[in-house]
Every structure is written in C-alpha cells, then in structure tokens.
Amino acid sequence: MISVLVLMSSIGVMAQENKPVIQFTGVVMEEDSLEVVPGVHIYVPKGGRGTTTNPYGFFSMPVVAGDSIIFTAVGFKRTHFIVPAHDPSTSLKVLVTLIEDITFLDEVEVFPFPTEEMFKHAVVTMQLPYSRENANLQAWLNATYMKDGYAYLAASPATNQRYFQDRQILQFQNKFGPQQNNLLNPWAWSSAIRSLKNR
Numbered sequence: 001m002i003s004v005l006v007l008m009s010s011i012g013v014m015a016q017e018n019k020p021v022i023q024f025t026g027v028v029m030e031e032d033s034l035e036v037v038p039g040v041h042i043y044v045p046k047g048g049r050g051t052t053t054n055p056y057g058f059f060s061m062p063v064v065a066g067d068s069i070i071f072t073a074v075g076f077k078r079t080h081f082i083v084p085a086h087d088p089s090t091s092l093k094v095l096v097t098l099i100e101d102i103t104f105l106d107e108v109e110v111f112p113f114p115t116e117e118m119f120k121h122a123v124v125t126m127q128l129p130y131s132r133e134n135a136n137l138q139a140w141l142n143a144t145y146m147k148d149g150y151a152y153l154a155a156s157p158a159t160n161q162r163y164f165q166d167r168q169i170l171q172f173q174n175k176f177g178p179q180q181n182n183l184l185n186p187w188a189w190s191s192a193i194r195s196l197k198n199r
Helices: 002-018 116-124 131-140 143-151 157-176 186-197
Strands: 021-030 041-044 049-052 058-064 068-072 079-082 092-098
Touching (some): 041 058, 079 092, 131 143
Antiparallel strands (some): 021 058, 041 049, 041 068, 068 079
C-alpha cells in the first residue's frame, strides 16, 4: 500500500514538473470601489499551495497552467480562477475583484420575561438601587429623631472653646469695666433704706 502511494505521488510530481512554473501576481480589490482587500486567502486545493494578500492587496505565488485558484475573504463571495496557458518567460499579472457577500438577518426581539403580565409585575415590584439605604437615611433625617439626637449630643471642641472664651470676656468686663447702675436695682434700694434707718 505504501509503495503504491509513493509511486502515485512520484507520478504527480513528474506531471507537475513537465508544466512550466508561472509567477502568478496581482492585486485584489472590491468590485464596487477602488479599495484593496487585504488578508484574502489564495490557494490551490489540488496543489496544496497558497498565500495571502498583504495590507495593500498584493499577492504573488508560483502556479502552473491549468491550476484552479480560489480567492476567499470574510464578507466577500468566493471567487475561482483557472490559470491559462502562459509563456513561461513572463509572469502572469491579474486584477481580481471580489463581490461583497451581505446577508440581512430578520429582526429578532428579545424580552427578559415570557409574558407581558410577568413583565408588568416585575416593574411594579422593582426596588430601586440603594432603596434600603435611602429609607434609612429618610428615617434618620426625621425632625423628631434629629431633635432628640441633638438634645443628648455632646458639645464639640469648638463649642467648648467658644463657651470658655465668652466666660473669660464676661469676667474681664466685670472686673475692669464700668460700675453697674444700681438705681434700678431693688436690692440696692433696700440696702440704702436700712442704712438710713440705722443712723
């Protein structure tokens, strides 16, 4: 079996060697525009040879007369080309155009719920993000709760400092400020009347 395969492959090689090798070059472009198509796969299925177009749409590969060449690219229809009999002293230059292969799909609507009633129920019972935190915040900002909280709130350092400064200012005014007017002080009048009686 192995000897038969080796014999058949050698016969194929000899048949290929009888045909002159042609340098097959060209540029692949879009049919409806002048834009080149990079990354096009070009191969000979029977010969097992192939290449790919460069970023400028150019390709070059050795072929022989009669080779069936296939051009394939994503988004374009497959194109076939058969190498004609050619003068082996010169290369074969071609300009290949590819036709866009556009497929329009039908519109598909995707719903998260199997029925409309389930969708309505989910919308009505839906809770907003951080709804629990917002509810706690509203309860904490209640006027009654805030009033009770501030009643037992300890004084801040700034409040204590302001209180002691006010006390110092008041002591300074009582010690070095002008004397108080006792004409409107009833205790001062009673003390003055007692002192007059005792005389």
